[in-house]
Amino acid sequence: MTILVIAEHDNASIKSVTLNTVAAAAMLATFTSADVHVLVAGHDARGAADAAARIAGVSKVLLADAPQLADGLAENVEATVLTIANCYSHILAPASAYGKNVAPRIAAKLDVAQISDITAVDSPDTFERPIYAGNAIATVQLLDPIKVITVRSTGFDPASPEGGGASVETIDTTADAGNSRFVSREVTKLDRPELTSAKIIVSGGRGLASGENYTKVLEPLANKLNAALGASRAAVDAGYVPNDYQVGQTGKIVAPQLYIAVGISGAIQHLAGMKDSKVIVAINKDEEAPIFSVADYGIVGDLFDAIPDFVAALA
Structure with a gap:
């Protein structure tokens, strides 16, 4: 069993929610001594891949580098993940806008269920997630061969961003899906923490x-x-x-x-x-x-x- 984490990043560094997702993957890995791999899909994203390789608990980083992946369009990221999905028992993404955009597409194409917003790992196929605005916790078991999951960052303490020594492997990318295009991005610049x-x-x-x-x-x-x-x-x-x-x-x-x-x-x-x-x-x-x-x-x-x-x- 090997676990894949889809990293959220800006091509130069890893977003903090990825550290929480790696922590969830590491907890999952303790049940079966599984390896944790991280996918960095972007363009000129070697900096982000190197940062992912330093995360404690990561054994391998997969770098998919192509112009069509520069802006994180869900259709192109999903297509890249599908080329390697059958090598993994679990595919995890942050429960952020990015992860919520990508993960359902992957689950649909694999014809498997998705479990969203997990806050705890009970076993390799059983997870906890909040329902009714957090007033109740549902325990959910997934029986699909590949489990697609989004991770609520507040449920897991972040993995250490330093201390790991994973290898970085470049993988092939798919062609531009062509059914969406990046137009513009307006970034709010803050003088205080995010x-x-x-x-x-x-x-x-x-x-x-x-x-x-x-x-x-x-x-x-x-x-x-x-x-x-x-x-x-x-x-x-x-x-x-x-x-x-x-x-x-x-x-x-x-x-x-x-x-x-x-x-x-x-x-x-x-x-x-x-x-x-x-x-x-x-x-x-x-x-x-x-x-x-x-x-x-x-x-x-x-x-x-x-x-x-x-x-x-x-x-």
């Missing part, structure tokens, strides 16, 4: 009342803590911040060391995206707010008084 990989997140909700208040109140605290900024869906829908900030079932799933929820009531959809955070601090004037049910520390009070006090204490 939301999904930040160790500290400060999130704001509808209680902030406006986008101006969101910036005025939360940014000083985030700057002091070197934290990422997040938001509830209510804050995003109200136009306080862009959609990129949204944490929750329909946004980004995060599990930082510290999550500070400011003016967030704690609707079930939001809790599904952050309740695995190591320490949760909630600030809300409603003492019955659901957010307090998952908080390690809670402050019942006016956020417009509490946050400036926080910032002053950190000075």
Whole structure:
């Protein structure tokens, strides 16, 4: 049994979610002493392949390098994976936008079931995944000969990015599928950590009342803590911040060391995206707010008084 991890990368480096996916593969490998291979599909992607080779627990890196793979178009990545799929018992991808785009196509072409968003490995064919917005955990058994899986990054501690010494092998690529083309990409440049990989997140909700208040109140605290900024869906829908900030079932799933929820009531959809955070601090004037049910520390009070006090204490 050999396990394949499809790496998410930018052709120069490996995205952090790949480390969590490798960790899941390594846990799976402990049941049968399997090898873990990583596929880097891109263009001029030797840097990413070398980075993947240094990940602890990886025994081989497969580099598929071609112009049609430069932008990660799902159709071309899927076609490349299918050329080697029969060599593997498990194919894993991060449960990110990239992985969710590629994995279902692979499963469909292989005519096998896919299991999404696993958070635990019970055996080589049995996995756990959250359902009902994380309020229940389903244990799912896959009987297909090749198991296609996406991995929720918050369910697994990342593998070490250093310490491995895997070989890098170049493999053949398929021709451009031709049914999609890359047009453009708009990348948001942040002066603070990325939301999904930040160790500290400060999130704001509808209680902030406006986008101006969101910036005025939360940014000083985030700057002091070197934290990422997040938001509830209510804050995003109200136009306080862009959609990129949204944490929750329909946004980004995060599990930082510290999550500070400011003016967030704690609707079930939001809790599904952050309740695995190591320490949760909630600030809300409603003492019955659901957010307090998952908080390690809670402050019942006016956020417009509490946050400036926080910032002053950190000075």
